[in-house]
Amino acid sequence: MDFVDYLAPDTPVTATWRLEGSGTFTETVPVLDERGHMTPKAVERECEVDVALRWGTGYETELRTFVNIISTPKGGTHQAGFEQGLLKVVRKAVETNARRLKVSTRDASEKIEKDDVLAGMTAVVTVRLAEPQFEGQTKEVLGTGPVRAIVSRVVEKQLTALFGSTKRDDKAQTSLLLDKVVSEMRARVSARKQKEISRRKNALETSSLPSKLADCRTDDVERSELFIVEGDSALGTARLARSSEFQALLPIRGKILNVQKASISDMLRNAECAAIIQVLGAGSGRSFDLEAARYGKIVMMTDADVDGAHIRTLLLTLFFRYMRPLLDAGRVYAAVPPLHRVEVIGAGSRKNEYVYTYSEAELQATLKKLDKAGRRYKDDIQRYKGLGEMDADQLAETTMDPRHRTLRRVTAADAEAAERVFELLMGSDVAPRKDFIVAGAANLDRDRIDA
Incomplete structure (x- = not known):
């Protein structure tokens, strides 16, 4: 035993x-x-x-x-x-x-x-x-x-x-x-019954892929990238920002199914989960075949807010439970979109330039650096609430263009930690969740609750 x-x-x-x-x-x-x-x-x-x-x-x-x-x-x-x-x-x-x-x-x-x-x-x-x-x-x-x-x-x-x-x-x-x-x-x-979703589609079979997929043109798997995008507004901007030669886009509607609590059959019936499995073309669970995956990189591109983090966690749980080899091979990434844009006023005839920051601490450090250097900047600093608020060139420069972007590679350990948190917060066992809420109640900051 x-x-x-x-x-x-x-x-x-x-x-x-x-x-x-x-x-x-x-x-x-x-x-x-x-x-x-x-x-x-x-x-x-x-x-x-x-x-x-x-x-x-x-x-x-x-x-x-x-x-x-x-x-x-x-x-x-x-x-x-x-x-x-x-x-x-x-x-x-x-x-x-x-x-x-x-x-x-x-x-x-x-x-x-x-x-x-x-x-x-x-x-x-x-x-x-x-x-x-x-x-x-x-x-x-x-x-x-x-x-x-x-x-x-x-x-x-x-x-x-x-x-x-x-x-x-x-x-x-x-x-x-x-x-x-x-x-x-x-x-x-x-x-x-869904045998077709676990096979890589060739050029003659693309009609069976989800209509909302904006596929790329290349057949080079190692070079290709699939961006899983949150929402239609972000999809519209991402279409203009991407390089259609090797970057594909798949939009998802908000928060996908919590596969931590759902059965395998419920997961396969869920439209968003089925679309992700179908587009990747490598199957799921025990039948998952890493060699059949249609893209070299899977990039989760969500808003830089609580909802975006929640969606990333849901996606990670799906990958960890049903497509684990993708994580083990280091092929899953999280995009890192900026939180702020600071417009720095150019000296003399020089054009204004833009500086992007990715956290509140980085913003304050950047502003202090500009003040120390005697550089002026506009007071109305833009705070991005979502990807859809960016122009296509801004999204390309900061988040999608391989020459300038930052990607965070997700490891199996990251996904395992996400699954543990998900099991605690949204799993079937109520008692540990109650203990967690009671233990953390004294640390709650009321000012951080939306009015």
Whole structure:
């Protein structure tokens, strides 16, 4: 159980369960008789089964199998028996709760498959038996046939008892697990129906891309950039500011779905999330293929305010949960638009020039520097409330032109921190959020609340 908790990469959906049992089988082995001849003899063997497993919020499967103290990384009959018993119990539980789960037992496309059950599972399966038979010289695959049926029976018996338990915790956890399995099944069915959104579109297929995408002309993936832009007003300015040779634009309407709380099927049904997945062309979740991504850089370009930060966090959560390889490869960026524009009056016949600052501290430091140098500037310093307030040349110069802009590369650690904050502030668990609000109430500055 400790090993499972150590291996588990995600937030738990169920507790770590222990399944134990044993069974016997008869095996014919050659034995030396009194005369020194090898003769076949039936020997009764005992097989002890010890399994620890749990499910988490993710979709990756971490399964380790052992025979006695020997690791079997390629599985064998004990792994096959474990998966067989697991699938049988979960299928039966889904059928029993079909009405609550809104699953049709007559629809063949809604049948639970092994991958649906294994998604998000971490398990360690150990069997102990005398003289195990292995396949090959490396002993990586268990070949003793009767072990499969014994492991399957133990898993089926113990898990059936858990699913039939009347304890409140057990009922809550098995209910969440069934919801997760059914969600995985629906996501798989949805992904099959939306197969086209996980393929890179060639020139003849561009009509199937979202109409709101302003694509670029280049086929060079490493050079191309996709700007995810907040709102139509910013899109209009960005169209004039971009270099259409290698910069593509995809507008999103405000705040996208909070995928931290939504199921995979809900995420795929959401128009904004589906459009992002479709435009990137690399799929999502376990089917995500980094090599198929249509753009070398993904740039989140949102307003420099609280709402813009919220939208970036939502996008980061989507990338972290369903397109993690993009973050690991360092291909996700946040644009850094300026907050202020200071118009410095030119001396003599020189034209006025503009200085952009990106924080209140930088603005004050710039003004002090200008005062010290004897440079005059206009008092009406422009404060940008959104990207749409900029002219195209201003947006290009400060935020989009590779020669002048600043981009902040987002790492997996950044996205993981964003997900933790999101889980706290907008997740399903209410108690930690209440504790956070109560603990921070004394630090609230009333003057920062909008009237």
